[in-house]
Amino acid sequence: MNKDGIISQTLEKTMLTRRSFLKWSGVLGGTVALTGGVGLGFKVLDKAVAEEVKEGKWIPAPCWLDCGSKGFNKAYVVDGVIVRMGTDETVPESPDCPPLRSCGKGRASRNSYLNPTRLKYPMKRKNWEPGGGKKELRGKDEWVRISWDEALDIVSSELMRVRDAYGQASIYSCRPGTYLGRFLDLFGGFLQGWGAYSGGTWREPGKFNGFPASFNDRIDLRKTQLFVLWGSNPAWSRAGLPTYYYTQYKKAGAKFIFVDPLYNATAQVLADEWVPVRPATDHALILGMAHTLLVEDDPATNPLIDWDFLNRCTIGFDKDHMPEGADPKENFVDYVLGTYDGEPKTAEWAAEICGTPPEKIRALAREIAMTEHVVIAMSTSPSRVHNADSWPPVVMTFGAMTGHLGKSGSCVAQDGGHKTISNGGQALIRGGSSRSFNHPFQRAEPIGNALSGGGMGGASLDIIPLEKDGIPHTILGNVQSWPAVLEGKYQAAKDDIRPLNVQLMYHGHESKLTNCVGVMKGIEAHRKVEFVVTQNVWFNPDAQYSDVVLPVTSRWERYGDLAEGFREQLLWTHQLMEPWFEAKDDIWIARELGVRCGLDPKVIEPWSLKQEIFNQVADARVMNEDGETMEPLVTITNKDIQEFGVEGEPQQGRIPIKEFQEKGIYHVPRKEGDNYGSVALRAFRKDPENSPVKSASGKLEIHCQSYADYIKHRGWSEIRPIPTYNPPVEGYEDTFADWKNKVKGEYPLQKFDLHVARRTHSNYDNTPWLRETYPREVYMNSIDAAERGIKDGDTVLIRSRHGKVLRIVTVTDRIIPGAIAIGWGSWIDIDEETGIDMGGATNTLSGAIATGQEAKGYNSCNVQVEKWTGAPLLPDHLKPPKVPLKDENL
């Protein structure tokens, strides 16, 4: 009966049969047992044994995967062995103050940190020599275990040799991380990376047009009648509370409309309606909606447009409200109506581009305009598109015209920030202070990178002067990283091409090869320079293509971690295990390199991590009930200071420090009607003169010359001061050889990247439990699949102008025809003979194409897909793990 049982069918569809599993487990040998959850002491703890063992202890466990959400994890430790994971149970279930439950990745943490692909020993490449040796073998060479002394000697001597031969800017570390960054700063500076990864084109415009794109407080949003979630899938990409809050609103009667190429997992639970849209065409859709409202609006009989807000609080919407000196023809209304270009941006005009039925475009526009309390919430994914610099401004314009800015129950917001999704407002609890230097956004005595003007990496080039005290500033835009390394030049600004001679790459705090567009060029770049070094927890692609690899500890193996949750939680997590084999802390490595380079390690690490964490905890502040003043979170006694073994002062706070340490999380208590509410732009709407936004005019600048000037200054492309649609490079239009007659070209489909539940960016890609639980990566429409003879579960070759990958496909009707969604962050795995990326990384397909403000255009990428006629791919969890050293002593 059960062979045909539904559950077995599903198991067999998505995993290999048990017979195949047995064969592979033979090949993997002891690895299978390891991934079954063995503690560091290689003891297997099953239920029967557990009953005999003494009681364990729950220890709050760090998770720092940078997903933009937050979950609370804890580990049950018995006799030094981590037995299982758990989550927040410090507060009872309530809608007002729910526990901060973790996600599947948190639950799989053991399988990630007790894992054969973790780096155990320092290693060098067999065919490396100072200067590079056989550089062409990077990525496919053999590995030799070396001592820490030898490894650090090599790295420090190469750093000094390369710096002396080619200058500070020859050392490229896109994102080194805090401690390695301090070492490199002290070393005299280095070439740092610049530009948004997550933020897309939301990064810059708000600084010019004044639009903060913030959420209101989540309790305020209980008033909201309509949520439009645009390119938003928090159920997977920001797991945990954001979707749970949305679910509460849904159960209370709010309506949800999803605008997305994919009917995603969040839509599955929340959607009342799905408005399908082609990737990279969202701007056209909004213009179609704006046109609908402009032609149908009648302030007397059919008021659809908030003229009062537009007139008082914005400039540039129509010809009567232009900034001084601007061409009166250059206004948004006349652009949309086609007054001067003869092309009215009707719903039909939009439909041809975005694929959304025109009646749906009109209906959506009317519904947003006619509903009193509306939230338009988006991820930054519609902005991770080439030439999308005017997308955030058109979102702002649409929000302004539909009356949803600055009102209780309404907001227009993007969730590129990590704390604010579905819950905006000032943080109610803050960890860290000026006494800490490891807290993001605040640092004591920063050393500063001389090459980037002393500021933190990532600041806008318009803010940092390009030269100071005669030292030209050198900072490399992320999109142009690989072409710049290969060509020996980069574009600093319009008509400002500068020489560049990168000869050393140091991968510290990011998975550069995975996360940076143009993987095939990235590999070329790695084989060009004289030295590549990676320090990481796992043997990831950066490590694979390096000369020297340094194993680092995870945060499970060091003192602790303090992290803010959303605006309402603070998490203090602790060490769970001893360092893995010979892995060392990033901090230790930075100090040791410093010593070898003649630098003072005390400047690199002024005080111990324990002291640092203690400082941050001591300085944590929590909002009082009045909603205005803050108090210290923890009370510290002299006895506490002694027992912690740190320096400090006693203080009075809300809870004892030991209680916070044990629980690991503090929730700010919330309730309906509390003083913690927040409505974005409320004061501005009420009185724009006295509460202006941060633009030059103090109003929201729909016509924004300064932003257009900034984009022009970057030198890649131009935009108009009003938010017009700019067909993206490799957008929908570029899938055609002949747009007018709609004849498709060589790359007829549109690829976009999907944040999947399996990973956070590239993190945990190699975790076997996650590979097994999330075996598929690709959604393809059934019509597109049928045209190509592709069936569900087939291996397919996906090709772009920049590379080619293999993946197993899921054929579905949940995606708009013409689009293909691929899970983002999988590790590259290039077959050297065919040049095919067997790991299926999305950045093998995405090109290193710089436009506008140099946002990464992951979601504007044209591809072709065909059924693969070679050997089918194994599901990822059955691929043998990449373990660099053959002589395992497990």
Added chain:
Amino acid sequence: MSTQLGFYFNSDNCVSCRTCVIACKDKNDNPLGVNFRRVISYEGGTWLPHPTVKGVMLPSNIFVYSVSVACMHCVKPICVEVCPTGAMTKHDNGIVAVNQDKCIGCRLCQQSCPYGAPQFNEVKGVMSKCDLCQDLIANGEKPACVASCPQRALDYGELSELRNKYGEGNSIEPLPDPSLTWPAVVINPHRQAQPPGQGTGRIVAEV
């Protein structure tokens, strides 16, 4: 006086995040190939050409929902009936569990269960299955899956109490006909759920 413990699952809240699958795997230290809890997604609908606008397609009745399944701790457990050694038993509290010391790994239970609950553990050479985390609940804790769900879509308890609290539903497509083994489960259907045996969609391998 015996009770019947069982699970509650709310398909209307489930986002197929599969946190429950991994929480269970973690708690039970299961090897690859053994998952006491699994999530299956069921989708339907199609695309039709727009009647008047060339090049535009219309989504037609597109739906998807997910079902999280572990062991149903059935009232009439067929796995217990077929077990030749008496290793598989139904406890007084309704939990169906396998005694791995008695199990000989013949896999008859696996072949009989409509829900795929008993699974062969290659490492141990015997059957293994969800036991409602009986060690945890004896200690006053919740089963690992129930405690883990970020959408609060899982609960457990005495079946009659679950029915009072959540309703009487116990199956949706693509789950089997409940009259086969009388699963001790309450399922709140997804708003687009279809009745068992009357589905118009298909199981889809979830990304």
